[in-house]
Amino acid sequence: MLIPGWRDNRCHNATVLAIDRGRDALERGEWREALSVLAEDVGPVTAEWLELNGLASYGSGDLEGAVGSFERLHALQLEAGADVEAARAAVTAALYLMIDSGLMAPVRAWVRRAEQLLEGHPDAPPHALVQMVRTYERFLSGDADGARAHAIRAIALGERLGVPAAVVIGEVALARLRISAGDVDEGLELLDEIAVQLLSGQLDPLTTGMMFCELVCAAQSLAHVDRARDWTQMMERWRLRAGFGGLNGRCRVHRAELLRISGPGDAAEHEALEACAELRPWLRREFGWPLVELGNIRLRRGDLAGAEEAFLGAHARAWCPHPGLALLHLEQGHADEALSLIDDAIEHPLQVPSKERPPFDDLRLAPLLEAKAEIAAALGDVGATRAAADHLAVIAHRYSGPGLHAAAHLAAARAAVVSGELSSAVTAALLAVSGWAELGAPYEEAVARMVLGEAYVAAGSAERGRMEWTAALDGFQRFGAHRKVAAARRLLGEVSSAGRSHRRDAQVATFVKDGSQRRIGFGDTNATVPDLKGYRYLERLLADPDREWHVLDLVAAGQGGPSGPLEQGLPLLDDAAREAYRRRLAEVEEDIDEATLMNDLGRVELAQRDRTYLIAELTAAVGLGGRERRSHGSSERARTSVARCLRYALARIADHHAELGSHLQGAVRTGTYCSYRSDPLAPITWLVRDADA
Numbered sequence: 068m069l070i071p072g073w074r075d076n077r078c079h080n081a082t083v084l085a086i087d088r089g090r091d092a093l094e095r096g097e098w099r100e101a102l103s104v105l106a107e108d109v110g111p112v113t114a115e116w117l118e119l120n121g122l123a124s125y126g127s128g129d130l131e132g133a134v135g136s137f138e139r140l141h142a143l144q145l146e147a148g149a150d151v152e153a154a155r156a157a158v159t160a161a162l163y164l165m166i167d168s169g170l171m172a173p174v175r176a177w178v179r180r181a182e183q184l185l186e187g188h189p190d191a192p193p194h195a196l197v198q199m200v201r202t203y204e205r206f207l208s209g210d211a212d213g214a215r216a217h218a219i220r221a222i223a224l225g226e227r228l229g230v231p232a233a234v235v236i237g238e239v240a241l242a243r244l245r246i247s248a249g250d251v252d253e254g255l256e257l258l259d260e261i262a263v264q265l266l267s268g269q270l271d272p273l274t275t276g277m278m279f280c281e282l283v284c285a286a287q288s289l290a291h292v293d294r295a296r297d298w299t300q301m302m303e304r305w306r307l308r309a310g311f312g313g314l315n316g317r318c319r320v321h322r323a324e325l326l327r328i329s330g331p332g333d334a335a336e337h338e339a340l341e342a343c344a345e346l347r348p349w350l351r352r353e354f355g356w357p358l359v360e361l362g363n364i365r366l367r368r369g370d371l372a373g374a375e376e377a378f379l380g381a382h383a384r385a386w387c388p389h390p391g392l393a394l395l396h397l398e399q400g401h402a403d404e405a406l407s408l409i410d411d412a413i414e415h416p417l418q419v420p421s422k423e424r425p426p427f428d429d430l431r432l433a434p435l436l437e438a439k440a441e442i443a444a445a446l447g448d449v450g451a452t453r454a455a456a457d458h459l460a461v462i463a464h465r466y467s468g469p470g471l472h473a474a475a476h477l478a479a480a481r482a483a484v485v486s487g488e489l490s491s492a493v494t495a496a497l498l499a500v501s502g503w504a505e506l507g508a509p510y511e512e513a514v515a516r517m518v519l520g521e522a523y524v525a526a527g528s529a530e531r532g533r534m535e536w537t538a539a540l541d542g543f544q545r546f547g548a549h550r551k552v553a554a555a556r557r558l559l560g561e562v563s564s565a566g567r568s569h570r571r572d573a574q575v576a577t578f579v580k581d582g583s584q585r586r587i588g589f590g591d592t593n594a595t596v597p598d599l600k601g602y603r604y605l606e607r608l609l610a611d612p613d614r615e616w617h618v619l620d621l622v623a624a625g626q627g628g629p630s631g632p633l634e635q636g637l638p639l640l641d642d643a644a645r646e647a648y649r650r651r652l653a654e655v656e657e658d659i660d661e662a663t664l665m666n667d668l669g670r671v672e673l674a675q676r677d678r679t680y681l682i683a684e685l686t687a688a689v690g691l692g693g694r695e696r697r698s699h700g701s702s703e704r705a706r707t708s709v710a711r712c713l714r715y716a717l718a719r720i721a722d723h724h725a726e727l728g729s730h731l732q733g734a735v736r737t738g739t740y741c742s743y744r745s746d747p748l749a750p751i752t753w754l755v756r757d758a759d760a
Contacts, residue, residue, distance in 0.1 A: 089119050098126030114143055114152070125163065125312050128348030131647035134163050138650075141180070154184040155193045161200050165207070166277060167313055168651070169352030169420045172674035174204050176654035179661065195224035195233035202240045207420035208673055209427045215244050232274040235261065239281050246285060247428040249465050255294065258282050262301055276314035279305060283321045284423040288430050290470020292506045296325055316345030320357045323364065328508045332368040332547035333714055333737055339364050340707050352677075353420065355386020363391045367510055369550035370738030371398060373706075385676065387417040390438030397442050398550065405442045406451070409435060418673065429462050433471060436462070440478035449486045456482040473502030473511065480518050484525065492522035510551075513542030517555065533559060544733035549744055552733070574750070576727065578602075578609055580757045587720060587727070589751075594723035601716025604709055608735060608743035609753045615740040618705040652678065710737040 085107045092101035101123035105116060121136030137160040144153035161177035164170060181197050198221035205213035218237040225233030239261055246254035262282055265275050279302035286295035299321045306318045319342035326335035339361040346357055362377030374395050378388040389412040396405035413435050416426065424431035436459040443451035456478035463475035477499035483492035496519035503512040520535030540555035577588040585602050587594050604621055608614075655678045662670035713735060721728025730751070734744045745751070 086113070086115055086119060089116075089123065093119060093122055093126070096126070098123050102127060112139070112143070114140055117143065121159075128312075130163065130167050130349050130351075134160050135647065137163070145184075150184040151188055151191050151193055154181040155196070157181040157184065158193055158196045158200055161204075162196070164651075165200060165204060166273075167349045167351065167353065169207075169350070170651060170655070170677045171204055171208050171420060172658040172677040173651045173654035174200065175670075175674075176657045178204065179658075190224065190228060192228050192230045195221060195228050195230040198224055199230075199233040199236045202237055206240055206243070206425055207422070208670075209418060209425065211244055211247060211427045214240055218244070231270055235264065235270060235274060235278055239278050243281070243285050243425070246289065246466070247425070247430070251289065251466055251468070254285075255289075255291070258285055262298060266301060266305065272314075273312070275305060276302070276312075276317070280314070280317045280321070281422060287321075287324060287423050288425075289466055289468035290433075290474065291468050292325070292328055292470055292508065295321070299325060313346055313349035316342050316349065316357070319345060320360055323357075323360050327360070327364050327367065328506070328511070330509050330546035331732070332364060332510075333710060335364045336361070336368060336738070337707075337710060337714070340710075344707075352384050352386065355381035355384040355388075355419070356421070356423075358384070359386060359388055359391060362388065362395075365738060366391055366395055366398065367546065367548050367551075368738065369548060369736060370740070371395060371550075373739045376739070385417070385679070386419050387412065387421075390434050393442065394438050397445060402442060402446050406439070406446060406448070409439045409442055413439065418676065430466060433459060433462050433474065437474045437478060440481050444481035444485050447485055449482070452478075452482040452485050469502060469506060470508075473499050473506065473508075473515075476502060477511075477515050477518060480515070480522065484518065484522050487525075489522050489526040493519065493526070496522055509542040510546045510548060513539040513546070513548070513551065513555075516542065517551075517558075520558070547733065547736070549736045552744070575752050575754065577754045578606060579754070580606070587724065589724055589727040592724050592727075596719060596723060599712070599716050599719065601712035601714075604713055604741070605716055605731075605735070605743075606755055608741060610755045612743050612745040612753070615742045617740055618709045618738075621709055621741055622705050706737075706739055709741060713737055713741070 085104055089101045089105040092098075092104055101119065105120050105123060117136050117140040121133045121140065124130075124132035124136060137156045141153050141156035141160065144150075144156055157177050158181040161174045161181070164177065165174045168174075178197055178200055181193060185191075185194055185197065198217050201217040202214050202221050205211075205217055218240040221233040221237035222241075225231065225237065238257065242254045242257035242261070244254075245257070261278065264270075265278055265282075270278075279298065282298045283295055283302060286292075286298055299318070302318050302321065306315060319338050323335050323338035323342055326332075326338055339357060342357045343354075343361060346354060350356070358377045358381040362374045362381065365371075365374035365377060374391065378392040378395060382388045382392070390409060393405045393409040393412065396402075396408060413432060416431060416435075418426045420426075421431070436455045439455040440452050440459065443455060456475070459471075459478045460475045463471040476495045480492045480495035480499060483489070483495060496515055499515035500512055500519060503515055516535045516539035520532040520539065522532075523529075523535060524532035536555050536558050540552060540559065543551040543555060574590070577586065577593075579586040580598060580602075581595075583598050585596050585598050587596065607616060607621060655674050658674045659671055659678070662668075662674060714737075717728060717731050717735060720731060731743075736742045736744060
């Protein structure tokens with residue numbers, strides 16, 4: 068089974084051979100082949116055809132086609148008077164919408180239709196499926212009590228009616244709710260047991276993949292980095308065997324999150340970009356999740372323009388872009404504006420259906436408070452820094468995640484520095500450094516060392532401060548955080564003014580194109596390597612250090628021509644998607660009407676947010692005069708291609724010259740704009756030329 072609750076009803080009638088062939092293609096995971104085969108069936112549309120077409124559509128990335136098939140199946144069964152089967156189709160449509168759209172009002176509308184059809188019928192598998200979907204609709208809508216009640220019913224019905232998906236989904240929800248209530252160890256133990264069960268292969272692929280994703284999200288929300296790594300590796304091994312639909316892209320987001328912690332930054336950005344590309348056909352509102360991750364990675368790498376593009380893209384999808392967007396404003400030099408943004412995000416958190424940070428506990432505030440402490444400390448605001456640090460310490464104490472403790476120690480160190488309590492600042496910063504080091508988080512460790520160095524210097528120990536900043540510089544270089552590298556160097560230059568200069572005489576390196584080869588020389592080592600596309604890009608960067616090249620200009624220069632007109636992108640919404648969004652709007656209105664009659668103001672507010680999002684999406688897809696707007700074409704593809712080529716080229720240099728490869732991997736910056744950043748403390752003069760010219 069590819070979705071929970073659907074039976075394997077093979078039809079043997081020769082007149083529906085296309086259906087049998089389509090089912091066979093589905094079992095092999097050949098989604099597009101299945102769609103093609105099913106399209107050959109020119110007979111009347113049957114229930115089985117619609118079911119298979121829905122599954123094949125989902126597997127091939129057509130979410131609206133999948134939901135539309137089950138909507139039609141619902142109507143067909145309803146017309147035939149098959150209430151239970153019509154309810155099954157309705158709840159399946161709700162399940163797909165819940166997984167990928169992030170719009171809970173249409174989910175509630177379809178579940179309500181299923182409930183009405185099941186009234187008066189004996190308990191059957193669709194009853195368990197309804198409770199299963201209700202569990203996570205309530206969970207993602209911020210109703211912990213409602214989610215708990217539905218989870219208990221889903222487990223009971225699933226066990227009695229033989230619907231294992233309902234049992235496992237209910238158990239995962241209960242475990243996460245225990246964590247939310249502060250019973251962290253007990254909740255994590257339950258999730259460990261479920262992880263083993265998921266690996267057994269006894270559950271359908273959709274349930275298995277989504278629950279693996281839930282486990283990783285739970286670990287990430289607690290900053291339990293080690294568990295997140297373990298569960299992501301489990302999900303990755305499973306994905307290679309059985310993953311389908313958007314599950315591959317979700318796994319990539321989790322890998323990007325872990326690379327954001329461990330580095331290197333360019334690999335993290337690559338995973339995030341690939342995740343966005345893979346998830347684009349599936350996710351709607353929740354597409355803000357990989358966009359925010361992409362923005363966070365770009366911000367760390369120093370690509371401020373690329374980070375802003377990603378954060379604003381997430382915001383346009385009604386997804387919270389903070390703390391990343393606020394920290395971006397700080398990096399851009401707008402600290403007052405950054406503090407205002409983060410204060411508003413804390414006071415009025417956006418109710419997004421996040422699986423990592425569900426909208427009903429203080430865990431979602433932890434990264435916001437961590438950012439507020441950083442921003443307020445930059446402003447020298449003692450009261451605001453201390454308040455953020457104290458609140459974060461309370462959260463870390465309650466949920467006791469190692470990453471939470473390290474973040475709380477760093478916030479406390481910032482507060483102590485700005486208030487002049489330097490001994491306390493050193494103690495707290497040392498705890499933060501050791502905490503992040505144990506978790507294998509070089510970027511966070513380097514940030515903590517920067518604060519520790521600041522405390523040492525303020526206390527009169529310039530040498531200790533220099534040692535910490537030097538270690539931080541190394542951590543930032545290993546991650547590829549170019550702006551942070553420059554900041555650390557500036558501080559090192561200041562503490563070196565007392566008489567010790569750490570600047571070395573300029574060294575000379577050669578990078579010469581000779582036919583189909585490249586001659587590379589540095590120090591006592593010379594190597595000849597085959598020419599690569601990435602070397603043509605690198606040549607441009609080395610010839611003009613510190614210049615930022617837009618990827619389109621870089622590609623054009625590498626091809627020996629002007630950049631030319633931009634390639635036209637894809638439509639933001641095709642006709643089928645626009646029609647589906649209009650159906651979703653009707654379902655939202657239905658949910659609002661029902662909630663209004665029940666005087667459920669909270670539900671009305673949530674549904675109105677869904678309506679606002681859908682209207683914005685439809686509006687964004689139409690330009691002046693009703694013309695169709697299109698997405699960006701060449702730029703994003705060029706960004707991905709250039710980064711991949713440069714990474715490969717630098718890895719080949721490192722194979723022949725480890726020292727030079729290490730230097731280039733830390734000095735070459737990729738993103739929308741690429742550059743080679745010179746090192747004022749260890750300058751290199753590059754001789755770049757074409758021997759054939």
